[in-house]
Amino acid sequence: MGNTNQSKARVLTRRTFIGRAAAGACVIAIVPVAAWAAAHAEESDETSVSLGYRHDTKNVDKKKYPKHDVSQRCVNCAMWQGAAADPWAGCAMFGRKHIAAQGWCQAWAKKPG
Incomplete structure (x- = not known):
């Protein structure tokens, strides 16, 4: 059972990391466009x-x-x-x-x- 809890914790952490990484990539992609505004x-x-x-x-x-x-x-x-x-x-x-x-x-x- 100890293993199952650790697996769930890793999956949640991995999901959180992937979600945050995707959000960060979107922000990085948008910032240069805003900088180009005249x-x-x-x-x-x-x-x-x-x-x-x-x-x-x-x-x-x-x-x-x-x-x-x-x-x-x-x-x-x-x-x-x-x-x-x-x-x-x-x-x-x-x-x-x-x-x-x-x-x-x-x-x-x-x-x-």
Whole structure:
């Protein structure tokens, strides 16, 4: 009987180990994907400052950018690289950083169509 209890303990330990190892492998597989997620452009970034980028088109300085119109948003710009429903996406002007759909910069160009 002593042997049976030891066998059960080993099976449970082995099962626990395999379960934990599988869970750990899943975490390891997911972490690099999260690390690849693009950073958001900040309004204080060098590119943002040079383009007058704002996360919200309503916050653009009308005196500094007189051609700006609140209907101009990153999501309806020709350089927007995301879907219309994406809150953040890539832009040809910002490299690997994502910009806000409701944002604006002076490189804004009407999306064709």
